[in-house]
Amino acid sequence: MPETTPQIIDTPWLILGLGMSGYSCAKYLHKRGEDFSVLDTRRKPALLKKFRDEFPSVHCVLRADIESYDINLDAVATLVMSPGVSIDNAVARKVTENGGRVVGDIELFCAEVTAPVVAITGSNAKTTVTTLVGEMAREANIKVAVGGNIGVPVLELLEQQDCELYVLELSSFQLETTANLNATVATILNLSDDHMDRYESFEHYKLSKQRIYFGCKNVVVNREESNDDATFETAQQQISFGLSAPTQGQLGLVQHNQEQFISYGEQRLISTKELRISGQHNYLNAMAAIAIAKLVGISEASMVSCLKKFKGLAHRCEWVTTINNIAFYNDSKATNVGACIAALVGLGSTANGSIVLIAGGDGKGADFTPLVAPVEKYVGTVILFGRDAQKIKTTLDNVAEIFLVEALGDAVSLAWAKASTDDIVLLSPACASLDLFKSYEHRGDAFKQHVRKLEVAG
Numbered sequence: 001m002p003e004t005t006p007q008i009i010d011t012p013w014l015i016l017g018l019g020m021s022g023y024s025c026a027k028y029l030h031k032r033g034e035d036f037s038v039l040d041t042r043r044k045p046a047l048l049k050k051f052r053d054e055f056p057s058v059h060c061v062l063r064a065d066i067e068s069y070d071i072n073l074d075a076v077a078t079l080v081m082s083p084g085v086s087i088d089n090a091v092a093r094k095v096t097e098n099g100g101r102v103v104g105d106i107e108l109f110c111a112e113v114t115a116p117v118v119a120i121t122g123s124n125a126k127t128t129v130t131t132l133v134g135e136m137a138r139e140a141n142i143k144v145a146v147g148g149n150i151g152v153p154v155l156e157l158l159e160q161q162d163c164e165l166y167v168l169e170l171s172s173f174q175l176e177t178t179a180n181l182n183a184t185v186a187t188i189l190n191l192s193d194d195h196m197d198r199y200e201s202f203e204h205y206k207l208s209k210q211r212i213y214f215g216c217k218n219v220v221v222n223r224e225e226s227n228d229d230a231t232f233e234t235a236q237q238q239i240s241f242g243l244s245a246p247t248q249g250q251l252g253l254v255q256h257n258q259e260q261f262i263s264y265g266e267q268r269l270i271s272t273k274e275l276r277i278s279g280q281h282n283y284l285n286a287m288a289a290i291a292i293a294k295l296v297g298i299s300e301a302s303m304v305s306c307l308k309k310f311k312g313l314a315h316r317c318e319w320v321t322t323i324n325n326i327a328f329y330n331d332s333k334a335t336n337v338g339a340c341i342a343a344l345v346g347l348g349s350t351a352n353g354s355i356v357l358i359a360g361g362d363g364k365g366a367d368f369t370p371l372v373a374p375v376e377k378y379v380g381t382v383i384l385f386g387r388d389a390q391k392i393k394t395t396l397d398n399v400a401e402i403f404l405v406e407a408l409g410d411a412v413s414l415a416w417a418k419a420s421t422d423d424i425v426l427l428s429p430a431c432a433s434l435d436l437f438k439s440y441e442h443r444g445d446a447f448k449q450h451v452r453k454l455e456v457a458g
Contacts (some may be wrong), residue, residue, distance in 0.1 A: 017082025104177030124187030192338025278347025332444030348378025353422030361431030
């Protein structure tokens with residue numbers, strides 16, 4: 001069929017985007033007996049063959065430039081958006097103009113779920129906190145399902161039998177199409193510039209994140225966060241966490257006998273020395289998880305036991321090795337400025353030496369100016385590579401010693417040459433990876449391989 005031939009979509013349901021989320025939506029609608037079609041702007045989505053094998057009779061329109069081609073959407077009552085597709089597109093506008101609704105898989109999930117839902121978002125640390133809350137629930141023998149923006153798509157979580165708790169990581173993209181979340185606990189861990197290539201402003205991005213509070217029963221709030229100015233009209237209980245000493249019913253850090261503890265009010269829960277995750281940013285992550293766990297009834301014994309065992313996640317301030325008293329950390333998941341700042345402050349505030357920072361990649365339109373203060377305070381040398389290396393250099397000029405290199409391997413070699421005893425070599429790019437790598441995992445694994453070569457060389 002020629003690409004210019006008019007396409008008529010005559011089903012009441014239309015899925016826009018055939019990725020993991022779109023595919024899970026197709027399975028969900030098929031199971032419910034709904035009549036649906038699929039639209040994807042790519043010529044050949046990765047899941048196309050699998051989809052056509054499973055749903056051979058479903059109409060699937062591909063490689064459609066919606067602005068140019070004649071696609072009749074008059075019959076569509078519900079558009080199911082994949083999170084990878086911006087809600088500001090011609091298909092969504094047309095469906096809305098026709099009186100239809102635009103939803104995502106989270107909204108479909110909310111209509112079905114009966115067990116309590118924990119909803120976690122933030123510019124950074126949401127995967128760590130989501131995983132940690134899930135582990136705490138398992139430690140307490142609670143039947144928990146963890147997914148959303150990580151792991152299993154939410155609609156597939158509904159297939160788990162006798163689930164007692166859902167713990168969801170949610171992106172701003174998923175929240176854009178969610179109006180009835182009504183979470184038992186909702187939290188925005190932090191907010192900083194991210195996805196500015198998709199949002200018209202930081203305010204627009206923030207408002208997308210704050211949709212997580214719609215109808216929530218309880219909230220967890222970061223006292224260190226100045227950007228989250230939401231009000232909580234439906235919340236019954238609020239717990240805050242932060243680095244300061246807590247008041248009654250809140251979480252924070254206290255000193256006792258020259259030791260630092262995470263405390264709930266006056267109750268000391270766990271010494272930071274007992275944690276296997278390091279840095280102030282990880283103390284905040286632990287407190288966020290504790291606050292959430294308290295609000296869903298997980299025992300303190302289970303929380304503490306879990307925290308003593310939790311090693312953190314790969315590519316998130318992951319200790320790689322220490323060579324000649326120089327520690328190497330892989331923080332490739334730091335795909336935005338806020339994540340990089342968290343790593344610099346978290347590690348730098350406890351380090352005996354300074355940080356050699358390796359950064360760069362695709363900045364996604366971000367402003368790198370917030371890096372100036374933490375770099376000036378904690379970093380001696382900055383080594384930059386990737387698409388926006390020069391942009392970062394321009395921002396950080398006169399703040400630290402700066403070098404531009406062509407590749408990550410060159411950056412690691414130079415960092416090793418520049419580092420001194422007790423220094424930290426930190427890969428925390430403040431940028432996405434897709435200019436040079438398949439993913440942030442690919443970038444992090446490459447970093448670890450280069451570091452291992454240094455270790456072998458002695």
